[in-house]
Amino acid sequence: MIELPLAILITSVLGSILAGFVCSTMGVFVVRMNLSSIGYCMSHAAFAGAAFGLMISFDPLLSAILFSFGTALILGPLAEKARLESNVVIGFLFSIMIALAFIFLNFIPGQAASGTALRILWGNIFSVGYNDLILLGILSATLIMFITVFYKEILSIMFHRKLADATGINTKAFYFAVLFFTGFAVSLSLRLVGGLLVFALIVNPTSTAYQFFYDFKKIIISSPLIGIGSCLIGFWLSMAANFPIGASIVVVSAIVFAISVAVSPKRKKKRKKDVKIN
Amino acid sequence: MTENIIELQNVDTIYEGEKIPAIHNINLKVRYGEFITIIGPNGAGKTTLLETINGLIPYTSGTGHVFGKEIKKHKMDIRKNIGYVIQNFDIDPLAPFLCKDIVMTGRAGKIGLFRFATKRDWELVRHNMDIVGMKGFAERPIGKLSGGEFQKILLARALSQEPKLLLLDEPFSNLDLSARRKMEKLLTKIHDEKNITIVMVSHDLNFIPQRCSRVVVLDKGRIIMDDRRENILTSDMITTIFHKEESRV
Numbered sequence: 001m002i003e004l005p006l007a008i009l010i011t012s013v014l015g016s017i018l019a020g021f022v023c024s025t026m027g028v029f030v031v032r033m034n035l036s037s038i039g040y041c042m043s044h045a046a047f048a049g050a051a052f053g054l055m056i057s058f059d060p061l062l063s064a065i066l067f068s069f070g071t072a073l074i075l076g077p078l079a080e081k082a083r084l085e086s087n088v089v090i091g092f093l094f095s096i097m098i099a100l101a102f103i104f105l106n107f108i109p110g111q112a113a114s115g116t117a118l119r120i121l122w123g124n125i126f127s128v129g130y131n132d133l134i135l136l137g138i139l140s141a142t143l144i145m146f147i148t149v150f151y152k153e154i155l156s157i158m159f160h161r162k163l164a165d166a167t168g169i170n171t172k173a174f175y176f177a178v179l180f181f182t183g184f185a186v187s188l189s190l191r192l193v194g195g196l197l198v199f200a201l202i203v204n205p206t207s208t209a210y211q212f213f214y215d216f217k218k219i220i221i222s223s224p225l226i227g228i229g230s231c232l233i234g235f236w237l238s239m240a241a242n243f244p245i246g247a248s249i250v251v252v253s254a255i256v257f258a259i260s261v262a263v264s265p266k267r268k269k270k271r272k273k274d275v276k277i278n
Numbered sequence: 279m280t281e282n283i284i285e286l287q288n289v290d291t292i293y294e295g296e297k298i299p300a301i302h303n304i305n306l307k308v309r310y311g312e313f314i315t316i317i318g319p320n321g322a323g324k325t326t327l328l329e330t331i332n333g334l335i336p337y338t339s340g341t342g343h344v345f346g347k348e349i350k351k352h353k354m355d356i357r358k359n360i361g362y363v364i365q366n367f368d369i370d371p372l373a374p375f376l377c378k379d380i381v382m383t384g385r386a387g388k389i390g391l392f393r394f395a396t397k398r399d400w401e402l403v404r405h406n407m408d409i410v411g412m413k414g415f416a417e418r419p420i421g422k423l424s425g426g427e428f429q430k431i432l433l434a435r436a437l438s439q440e441p442k443l444l445l446l447d448e449p450f451s452n453l454d455l456s457a458r459r460k461m462e463k464l465l466t467k468i469h470d471e472k473n474i475t476i477v478m479v480s481h482d483l484n485f486i487p488q489r490c491s492r493v494v495v496l497d498k499g500r501i502i503m504d505d506r507r508e509n510i511l512t513s514d515m516i517t518t519i520f521h522k523e524e525s526r527v
C-alpha cells in the first residue's frame with residue numbers, strides 16, 4: 001500500500017468522486033441518445049488535444065477541450081441527421097485522433113517526456129490539481145442544475161426526439177448542450193483516468209444502472225453513484241496493488257457492469273419469458 | 279383568424295437530398311372541429327403530409343398555415359397546440375420510462391422552459407390515462423406494453439397536451455379488430471367531448487371511423503380525391519388504387 005500525505009489523499013479522493021460523477025452522469029445521456037460513437041471520438045480527440053497542448057507547452061486541459069469541441073462541431077450535425085457518412089467520418093476522425101495523439105506525445109519536450117506522456121495515456125491520480133477540482137466542481141454543479149431545471153425536456157427527448165420536437169421543444173439546443181457537457185467531462189477527467197480509458201467511465205456505470213431500473217429518475221440518480229463507487233474502489237485498488245489508476249477504475253466499473261448483467265432483474269424476467277415462448 | 283385550422287396551398291415537400299417531392303401540389307383546407315381521414319397506400323406521402331402540417335419537415339414550396347399562422351415561421355408556437363401520435367415504432371423493451379412520465383412528456387412543451395409540472399399537470403395526466411382506458415398503468419414500464427396499449431399511451435400523451443388539433447398516424451395499425459372498435463369509440467368520444475379537430479391517417483380502406491365525414495385520398499404524393507366519406511367509398515378509382523396495392527403485396 002502506498003502511503004500518501006493527507007492533502008494529496010483528499011485531493012485524489014475528491015478528484016475520483018467528481019470525475020466519477022460528471023462522466024457517469026453524462027453517460028446517461030450518451031447511452032440513451034445513441035451518442036456512443038461520437039462520444040468515443042470526442043474522448044480520443046480530448047486525448048490528442050491534451051498531447052498537443054503538452055507538445056507546444058500550452059495548457060493541456062484547454063487544448064483537450066478545444067479538440068473535443070471541434071470534434072463535436074464536426075460530428076454533431078452529421079450524426080444528428082443520422083446521415084450515412086457520419087459513421088465514415090467517425091471512423092476517420094477516431095483513427096486520426098489516436099495517430100495524432102501518439103505523434104504529439106512523441107514530441108513532448110523535456111526529460112520528463114515519457115512520464116508525462118504515460119500520465120495522460122494511463123491517467124495519474126497525482127496529476128489532479130486544485131484547479132481541476134474547482135473545474136470539476138463547477139461542472140458537477142452545472143450538470144445538477146441542468147438536469148433539475150430541464151428534467152421534463154430531457155425526459156421527453158430521451159424517450160423520443162421527434163415527438164419532443166413535435167411538442168415544441170428545441171431539441172437541437174439540448175443535443176448540442178449534451179455534446180458540449182460530454183466534451184467538458186472527458187477533458188476534465190482525462191488526467192485522472194487517462195485518454196484511452198476515459199470513455200469507459202462514461203459508458204460502464206450508466207450501462208450498469210440500465211440493468212436495474214425502469215424509472216428514468218432512478219437511473220439518473222444511480223448512474224453517478226455507481227460511477228463514484230467505481231472510481232473510489234478503483235482508487236483504492238490502484239493504491240493497494242500499485243495499478244495505474246485509470247486502468248483500475250475501468251476494470252472495477254467493467255466488473256460491476258458484468259455482475260449487474262448477470263443479476264439484472266430486467267434480463268431475468270425476459271429470459272423466463274423467452275423460455276415460455278419456446 | 280380564418281375558420282380553417284389547416285390551410286395548405288400548392289404545397290410541395292422534398293426531403294433533403296431528394297429530387298422528387300414526397301408530396302406535391304397539396305391543397306388542403308380543414309375547418310375547426312372537423313374529423314378527416316387521409317387514406318392512401320404505403321409510401322403515398324401520408325406521414326410526410328402530417329409532418330409538413332406540424333412543421334417537422336419544412337415544405338419546399340407553396341404556403342401553409344395552421345391556426346392562421348404560417349407554419350415555418352411559427353412552428354415552435356403552433357406545435358404546442360398540436361398533438362401528434364406518431365406512426366407505430368418499436369420501443370426498446372428495457373426502455374427506462376414509466377407510462378405516467380411518458381404521458382407527462384406530452385405537456386413538456388406547453389408547460390414551457392424553466393417551469394415545473396404542477397399538480398394540475400399531473401391531474402391531466404391521470405385524467406387522460408383514464409380516458410384511454412389505461413388507468414392502472416401509471417407505474418408500468420413503457421417497454422412492457424402490448425402494441426395496442428402502447429398506442430393508447432401515446433394517444434394519452436398527445437391528449438395531455440390539451441391540443442386543438444390532433445394528428446394521428448395510423449392509430450389502428452397495431453390493433454386487432456375489437457381493439458380497433460374500441461379505439462374508434464375512443465376517438466369519437468374525444469372528438470365529442472374535447473372539441474378537438476382530428477386529422478387521421480390510414481392505409482386501410484376498411485377502417486375509417488363512422489364519425490369521420492370527409493376522406494382525402496393520397497396517391498404517389500398527390501391528393502387525388504377529397505370528398506364526403508360515402509362518395510369516396512363507392513368510387514371506382516379507390517378500388518383500383520387499393521386493389522393494385524393488395525395484389526402487389
Ligand SMILES: Nc1ncnc2c1ncn2[C@@H]1O[C@H](COP(=O)(O)OP(=O)(O)O)[C@@H](O)[C@H]1O
Pocket residue numbers: 293294296300318319320321322323324325326327
Ligand atoms: N426521411 C426521408 N428521406 C427521403 N425520402 C423519404 C423520407 N421519408 C419518407 N420518404 C419517401 O417519401 C415518400 C412518402 O413517404 P411517407 O410519407 O412515409 O408515406 P406513407 O406514410 O404514406 O407510407 C416515400 O416514397 C418515402 O420513400
Ligand SMILES: [Mg+2]
Pocket residue numbers: 324325326365447
Ligand atoms: Mg406513414
